[in-house]
Structures are given as C-alpha cells and as structure tokens.
Amino acid sequence: MTTHIGAQVGEIAETVLMPGDPYRAKWAAETFLKDAKIVNEVRGMLGFTGTWNGNRVTIQGSGMGMPSLSIYANELISAYGAKTLIRIGSCGGMQPHVGIRDVIIAMTATTITSPSSGIFREMNFAPCADWSLLQAAVNAAQTMDTKTHVGGIYSSDVFYAERPDLDEQMVRHGVLGVEMEAAELYILAARHKCRALAVLTVSDHLQTGEALPASEREQSFGDMVEIALKAAFPDA
Template sequence: MTIHIGAKPGEIAETVLMPGDPLRAKWAAETFLEDARCVNEVRGMLGFTGTWRGHRVTIHGSGMGMPSLSIYANELIRDYGAQTLIRIGSCGAMQRHVRVRNLILAMTASSVSTPSTGIFRELNFAPCADWGLLRAAVEAAEARGLSPHVGGIYSADVFYDERPDLNEMMTRHGILGVEMEAAELYNLAARHNVRALAVLTVSDHLLTHEALPAEDRERSFGDMVEIALAAAFPGEV
C-alpha cells in the first residue's frame, strides 16, 4: 500500500492504462478485461486488475491534471513496478483537419510547466512517447480501419484557459490537440526508464466548437481502449 493506492503487493499489473476519470476506469475494466477486480478505491480513485487475452492489465484512474497524474504514476512505477503506462483520455482538437471522434497518438507533449519543472529548472526537456508503443498503436489503429493523427499535443495547466494567444501559437506550430496530463507522464517515464504513451479521443474542437454527443462517447472511447491494449501487447489480433 502507498499513501494514495491501497492495492496489496502483486495486485497491480506491469501494464497500466490510465484514464482520468475513475468511473471510466471502472467502465473500461468491466468492458474489456476478464475477471476484473477492484484493487484501489482510496479517495475514490478506482483501480482494477484483470486480464486481456491472457495478459494481466490494470486500469487505474489518474484524476485531472498533471499534479494528480504525477502522484499516481509515481506510486505505480516506484512502489508497484509498473513498466508500461498508457494514458487513455479525451482531448480538444487544435487543427482543422483533426475532427471530433478522431484518434490522436501523442508523439510529443509540450507544456508551459509540469510538476517536473522544478527538477529540470532552466532546461527545456522534450518529453516524448515510447517509440515501440507508438508504432504498435499506429499499426493497431490501421488494422481496425482507422487513420490516427500522430504528432505533438499540448498539456495545459488549466482547463478554463484565458490565453487565446497561446492557443493560437500552439495551432500555428502544428499542435494537434490539448489535454492536461501527458507531458508529466512522459517526463516520469523517461526518469524511471519505463514506457509511456497517450492515446486520445477528440471529444471537442477548439476552432469549430463541435463536441462529441454524450451518446457517442462510449463507442468512440472503446476504440481508444482497444488500441491501447493492442499497443501494449503487439501481435494480438
């Protein structure tokens, strides 16, 4: 057990999928895993461990924002031996050719600051995804007839952003979408020599103001979970 995770030793798998919403973790575990069992509910942050095609998998909520994700990712890696961490979540599109419901695979994650900024100090570290996971996710998506967008995303510090100039600069520089967690996940993966990837579903669009209807979210997010699992265990059909 740790301060924020109540799982016993051995109850967390080496492969962990991390949605922000703990209830989405519950839904994903019940939908995609066999024999899923709740292993954490400290502070309402749910975590479940089961199997996917014979492979042990944990699906654990991260909360919203980089500080929250940093807590859980640090403990999962340091205290439970997680080796592969894949963020599964939603994002807002920042390019006109990226559409609602599209899939974004984050190759890099830019940010103004992260919980790791104090460590890097004057260094502008460039956090990026694990290449093997990224390549496997592209192949898994294409095998399902999907065409994912692969490139840079922006991990924001705040949800209610009042910096339209910054958003315009991100768009100008080809940033595909904005979310709030991936940059710190990639920082931690580099620091601890583990694998990380963010697989994101576009739920809304900052330029067109479109939004994914509630009734369509589950189906679209399901594609994201399947691709994340296939990326973690390449070769499974």
C-alpha cells in the same frame, strides 16, 4: 499499499492504462478485461486488474491534471513496479483536419509547466512517447476503421485557459490537440526508465466549437482503449 493506492503488492500489473476519470476506468475494465477485480478505491479513484487476451492489465484512474497524474504514476512505478503506462483519455482538437471522435496518438507533449518543471530549472526538456509503444499503436490503428493522427499535443495546466494567443501558436506549430496529463507522464517514464504513451479521443474542438455529447463519449472511446491494449501487447 501506498498513500493513494490501496492495492496490495502483486495486485497491480506491469502494464497500466490510465484514464483520468475513475468511472471511465470502471467502464474500460468491464468492457475489455476478463475477470476484472477492483484493486483500488482510495478517494474514489478506482483501479481494476484483469486480463486481456491472457495478459495482465491494470486500469487505474489518474484524476484531472498533471499534479494528480504524477501522484498515481509515481506510486504505480515506485511501489508496484509498473513498467508500461498508457494514458487513455479525451482531448480537444486544435487542427482543422482533426475531427470529433478521431484518435490522436501523441508522439510528443508540449507544456508550459508541470510538477517536474523545478527539476529542469532553465532547461526545456522535450518529453516524448516510447518508440516501441508508438510504433505498435500506429500499426494497430492502421488495422482498425479509425481515423487516427500521430504528432505533437499540448498538455495544459489549466482547463479554463484565457490565452487565445497561445492557442494560435499551438495551431500555427501543428499541435494536434490539447489535454492535461501526458507531458508529466512522459517525463516520469523517462526518469524511471519506463515506457509511456498517450492515446486520446477528440471529444471537442477548440476551433469549431463542436463537442461530443456526454451520452456518446463512452461508446466512442472504445477504439482508443483497443489501440492502447494492442500497443502494449502487439503479439496478443
């Protein structure tokens, strides 16, 4: 048991899927896992452990933003021995060819600042996904009828951004989408010798103004969860 996770040692699997929304964690666990058991309710940040195709999996909410994710990822790794952490969540599309409901598999995650920025001081560390997970996720996506994009994303530390000039540069440099957590996850995984990946569903678009209605989000997020599970267990 840690400050923010009430699970006992042994109740958290080595493979953890991390949606930001705790209720999305509940939905994913009920939809994809067998014999899912709730293992965390501290502060309402729900976590569940069950099995997928015979493999133990934990789905733990991480909250919104890099500071919140950093808390949960640090505790999952240090106290519970998590080895593979995959973010599953929504993002905003930034390129014209990226559509609503498309899936983005994040190869890299650019950010202005994260909870780890103070460690690097003047250096611009380049956080990236684990290659084995990235490759397995791409392979899984190719077997599914899901429009998928692979490349760089931007992890913002604010939701209500007021930097149109920055958005222009992101688009200019090929950034596929924007979200708020992946860069810190990739940095922590590198620091602790773990594997990390972000598989994201485009729920809105910064250029077109399109947005996925809340009522349709859960059913549209199934593909990214399936891709994440197949990436974690490619032989299952």
